[in-house]
Amino acid sequence: MSERKKIFEVDNLSCANCAQKIEDKIKQQIKVDHVHVNFVTKQIQVEYSNSINTQDLFVQIKKVVEEVEGSTAVCELVSKKQDQSSKYAVIGLDCANCATKIEQTLNNTDGIKKANLDFVSKTLSYTLKENQNKIKMHDKIAKLVDDIEPGVRLKLIDHTNEAVEEQGLKISQHIPLILGALIFISILFVDKTSVLYIPMFIISYLLIGGEIVFRAIKNLFRGKVFDENFLMTVATIGAFGIEEYPEAVAVMLFYQVGELFQGMAVNRSRRNIKKLMSIKPDVANLKTDTGLRNVPVEYVEIDSIVVVKPGEKVPLDGVIIEGESTLDTKALTGESLPVEVSTDEEVLSGTINLTGLITVRVTKTSEESTVSKVLELVQNASSKKAQTENFITKFARVYTPIVTISALLLALIPPLLVEGQSYSDWLSRAFVFLVISCPCALVVSIPLGFFGGIGSASKHGILVKGGNYLEALNNIKIAVFDKTGTLTKGEFAVKQVQPTSQSFTELQILEIAAHVESFSNHPIARSVLNAYENEINEQAIEEVEEISGHGLKAIYKDNQIVIGNARLMNRESIDIQVVEEVGSILYIAVNGEYIGYILVQDEIKNDSKHAIKQLKALGVNKTVMLTGDKRNVAELVGTELGIDEVYAELLPNDKLDQVEKLLKEKQKGNLFFVGDGINDTPVLARADIGIAMGGLGADAAIDVADVVIMTDEPSKIATGIKVAKKTRRIVWQNIVLALGVKLFVLALGALGEAGMWEAVFADVGVSVIAVLNAMRILRYRAR
Known part of the structure; x- marks a missing residue:
């Protein structure tokens, strides 16, 4: 049974832990062969058999996402299929009504799945139905646009030049948090006997943590009892219950600030991935009966002819049918030296054409090209990486239910079983128990x-x-x-200058080579110039001719100089003895006589x-x-x-x-x-x-x-x-400290021997000690 792959997008996915929960639920509830939820790219990648209907799969996945994140958190869940989509700038469009007419006409045109024309940004984006010829459809769309609004033309938007979407810190989105923090600070200057004292704490708490409390309540109705939201809500409300208002607000404020910085880091990762995707060439110079056309690489079919000019990336894999050049292939193959190519040789998409003009017959479509495969490998490889769950999330799955249930039992059981015991006394102990149990020391010190x-x-x-x-x-x-x-350095250096004629010294050979190579931008030429170190007398050089893929010819001090590879020497009928050395060999001849060679290597x-x-x-x-x-x-x-x-x-x-x-x-x-x-x-x-x-x-x-x-x-x-080993030692010291002190004070609290002061120490005091311990790593100097 054949396999199919689908990529879905989830907007507003709020946390990495939720992404893992979605992945786990899909594995449990839906019959798919493989699923990976990537929190950074907000994508769900699924592999499934042909027996599953795509629409049914979409509905099931959407249901799982809504169960975990809630319906309001999911903006849209769509299949990622962009190979039939295009985006163009609309040049010369000045009429909003005409823009509406163009959009309506295109949406009613056979072969177009969806079209959208944004008059404000003057961009037209459209998606074609399957099996449509993209070039013919583009010509048809351009004609329709010109018919409705004569003179308006479409210009392909080169995605490599588009600005990456900025997703930095937006103050407007965090006004409640800022106001809550300001009110919390101002309470420090308010007398405890003031009628404003408690209301200000409540307002500050709701502004800072209202969203978390609401989420915890909503999750309760969805059966998600013991999660991070529940822990923070119960711990802080518990602090309110025993009148430790600063504790309640401070814990919530710290948690929210931490979440804010995490979100900023995730947005940065998303921007980095978008930049990575821009390495793929977007356009090609397609050779047609009417001349060259600049078209999206997705439009180019197998056996089409494309022209690659010097300085351009090779848009698609193919075979050279005309021309010679030098390619920078380092980006794809790791080959340190530029590769010389000529007719009938294969070229890979994503490599850079350094010198000559080449004409290439396309052998692979955009989807199958080498550079596309590299990007696909990045995405698939990241989906196989083991998921490292946050320690606190793991710990809270066991710790939170235990201490919450223990606190509840502590408030109810003793008064029922022991005669004369007061419910209010044991309720107070339970609230103390909850404040102690809040893992603030771990929440602060481990990440720190x-x-x-x-x-x-x-x-x-x-x-x-x-x-x-x-x-x-x-x-x-x-x-x-x-x-x-x-x-290695990725830079080339002259390792050896070897004369083969008694008439020339090493310095003379290097001088001749440096003067001729001074007219080339090739990395090997720069290495020869660096080795020579003296000034170049340009007056002594004439008739410089660069022979693509071979080397250089020139007149230097009235002598005919030929410098290049063995192919150039054969072409010029100059007898040489081929050098079997590791690296690049520059053979040098003066007036038809082979005088020596220069060995160039990448330095370790x-x-x-x-x-x-x-x-x-x-x-x-x-x-x-x-x-x-x-x-x-x-x-x-x-x-x-x-x-x-x-x-x-x-x-x-x-x-x-x-x-x-x-x-x-x-x-x-x-x-x-x-x-x-x-x-x-x-x-x-x-x-x-x-x-x-x-x-x-x-x-x-x-x-x-x-x-x-x-x-x-x-x-x-x-x-x-x-540094990692030192960090691990300090982190485990904090874990042992925090848990050891908390378990000890929890026992005292249950026995009524620990009050609010001890609870505050077990929470805030241990946190401070753990933080100070964590800061020691900053002074560490590895030797």
Whole structure:
């Protein structure tokens, strides 16, 4: 039975815990083969058999979402199918009524599923029905628009240039919280005997925590009794019940501020993912009978002919039918050197055309292109990552019901069983019990401990994107590295200048090469100039000719110079002895005579070898290198650094396959992957921990990674592990402290030996001690 996949969107998904609950309920209630709810992207990814009706599946999923989040929280749940959608700027439209006519006409046009024309923003978006020819339909739509409003034209919106939606802090959305906090502060200056004292606390509490209380009550009617909202509501109302008003408002204020910062962090992650999606080329220069047309890549079909100009990204996978050029493939394959391509050679979408004009016959549609596959791998890989649940959520599932029921029993049972006992006395004990039981010390100190660890790591030049990743660094067993830009600098340097003629010295060969290469922007040319270090006499150079994919020819000091690869030497009928060295070889000839060569290599980072040694000393069992570079280059680097296993000439999906095998192989512990390019993003997302080199790394890799090394030093990974271990020790100290004191005072409270002062100490006092302990990590200096 064949499988189908569907992606649904959920708007206003309020919390990561709710996302996990939705995923669990779908698994329990709906017969699907696989489901993953991604809180960051607000997507539900489902795999199911053909026997399930898509509409029925939609209805069932929507029902589950509403059960967990409530009907008001779900704006819309829609199938993600954007390959038939287009968005255009409407140029020259000045009539609102005409805009309405255009929209109505398009919505009544055969082949169009839905059209919307926003007159204010002057944008037209439409979705076609299935099996429609996109180019023909666009021409038809353009004609209809021109018929209704002559002179109005459509211009494709290039999504790579669209501004990323800002979802930062909006003060207007948090006015109740701000007012509540201001009132709470002002109460400090109000006399306790004033008639305004208690009403001000109540108003402040409702402004700050009214939403949580309402949510807790609503969840009660839906059968969700013991959740975070219930815990906060019961604990704070309990504090009100025993007249500890500041305690009630302060706890709620802290909780709301924490939620606010979490929301800001999530919105930042969403923006990062949107930026990642912009790496895909959106338009192509399609060759037609009437000339070149700039069209969306989704419109281009297999066997179409597209033209790629210098500086442009290759829009779709294909084969060159005309032209020669040099491609920057680092983003997709990790190949450090630009690749020379010519007729009949394959090119991949997403690579950058550096030099010549090439004409390409398309072999894959947009949906099947390499760059689309990379983005798809990122999404699918992230769905396989193990979900790390928040410790407090796990703890509250057991702790909250126990202490709440215990408090209720404490208020009811003793007066019933023991003669002469007062209900009011035991009710007071129950409220004290509830205040003590509020896990404020854990709520404050555990996140603060990880936050302090994250802050300490940042002082060492390590950006950790969450406490769960910091915690996971404690148990690394397999370390996997990309090569270019991670263990090596990703920059080229002249390693050897070798004369083959007694008439020329090393310096003379370098001088000739530098002068000719000064007219090229190629990375290898820049490395030769850097090695020469002297000024270039441009007056001495004439008739410079760049031969795409081969090298350069020029006149230097009245001598004919040829410098380039072996193919150029063969083309110019110059006899050479091919050099079998790892790296790029520049052969140099003067007046038809081969005089020597220059060897250029990617440099290994200064601390890469030390980094591997440190990791092994910290308990890493295996080190692995995965690269798209050539095998001989990779093995040379691996041997020099002492890496256990080396895999070379890999595409992004090959890297992902290797990581999948390593993940299955490991018996315990975690696997991290370190990379810096767009081609590394699927593996960064799939690994237990993805680590990106931030100084030189691609934005996409930095966005997807869980940890970013801002200084580009591999040795910082070991530093991060040391910080993580120190953080874990402090966090567990706080857990033992908080729970130990609370359990002791809870017992005293139940016996009537602990009053409100002891309850406040067990709650606020322990919190302060735990916070001070957590702050120690900020002063930690890893050695």
